Amino acid sequence: MKLLTFEERGIYKLGVQIEQGIIDVAATADKVGNVDIQTEIMAVISASTAEVSKLQAFIDASIVDGKATFINSEKITWGPAVTKPHKIICVGLNYRKHADETNAPYPVVPILFNKFDNTLTGHNSEIPIPRVTEELDYEVELGIVIGKKAKYVKKEDALDHVFGYCAVNDLSARDLQMRTPQWLLGKTCDKFSPVGPYLVTADEVGNPNNLSLKTYVNGELRQNSNTSDMIFTCAEIVSYISDYMTLEPGDIILTGTPEGVVLGLPKEQQVYLKPGDEVTIEVEKLGTLTNRFVAEN
Template sequence: MKLLTFEEQGIHKLGVQTAQGIVDVAASAEKVGNTTIQTDIMAVISATAAEVAELQAFITTVLADGQAVCVDADEITWGPAVTKPHKIICVGLNYRRHADETKAPYPEVPILFNKFDNTLTGHNSEIEIPKMTEELDYEVELGIVIGKKAKYVTQEDALDHVFGYCAVNDLSARDLQMRTQQWLLGKTCDKFSPVGPYLVTADEIDNPNDLSLKTYVNGDLRQNSNTSDMIFSCAEIVSYISDYMTLEPGDLILTGTPEGVVLGLPREQRVYIQPGDIVTVEIEKLGTLTNRFVAEN
């Protein structure tokens, strides 16, 4: 399934993208009198396999019966595909060619840092460029969303704990990021983690380490790579993190960005994100996530 959220009266409602359009799950359930179906995306993420299957069956039934309440993708306010993660954990320098372009050695173990939920936003959201930075960079990243509690899981079992995958733009204010040895300041400004448009369930992704990734700035292709270039695979990352902390349903892991970021260019060629720029990141099978950037008021 392709799950999503959209905002209505300050609430993130659950939607499911189908060939017939986006189904408003709560409105459809109310219409047919179903009081048991999950209508919150975080509840679905932590649900049992049987409950997720029940949601899929419900969507199939209301579409077939003509009882589905659908919303227009061009008229909704998209929310983040994950609304309330317990943790947002990021992996730095996890693509070989990205490490090469920044002249950094390949890490021997995953480099971890964190973001917070103030960074979350959705597809088509306007993002203010903070006054404190002059070097805002884009980073297309594959997001892993945990579905089952994981502690000391092996690499062989790690992906069994994944609910699904999503596209993320790990926005990075490079001047703030490099101000100190800790990267946090440059990574955690408001709306610095657009997530979406969809959270795609793991059953639709045969191999998360064989997906193309791209970034466009105003239509110009800037990043063009594949998750096969990861230094540490998705399974390795989940297993490694679980050795040090318990991963909970809804936790979001950002797995690193490939080559093509502004920081990787010679200094005289670097043109960072400017007000009016439209940045689109897309990942094969996961959808296209677009945001417009504006000056901070």
């Protein structure tokens, strides 16, 4: 199932993308009447597998009955595919070729850092480039969204705790990131984590370590790789993090970016993002996420 959020009167509403278009779940439930389903994205993520199956059955039945309420994807304001994560945990230097291009040794254990919910935004959102940076970089990443509480989870069981996956652009202000040994400052400016357009359930994705990833800047292909190049697999990452903190439903794990970022180019070739640029990232099976960059007011 492809879940999404859209904003209406300041509230994020739940949508489901099907072949015919996007269904407004709450509006459809109102039309059908007397139904017991989850109509908010975080509630769906936290629900049992049976509840998610119930939502799918409701969508299927509403189509058959002609009661599904569709919305125009060209006119909606997209929200982040996950709206209120407890934690946003990121893995650094997790692709072999990305480590190679930045002349960094392969990590022995996952390098972890965090972002906050102020960084969340959605597909087609305009992102202001902060006045405090001159080196804003893009990073296409596979996002893991936790669906079941996880603590001390074995690697072979780790993916059973995953609700689904999403595409994330881990925007990075390199001059701020490298100012201190901690990367936090360069990672946590407003809207630095566009997420979406969809949150796709794990059953539709299959093996998360065999997905292509691409980044386009103003139509030019910059990143072109596959999650098979990860140093630590998705299962290894979930298991490792769960040894140190309890993962909760809705938590997002950003699994690292492949080669092709601006930082990996020779200094004389580095051209960072500027107002007017448009960045599109693609993760196989998860959709295409586009954002335009503007000057900060």
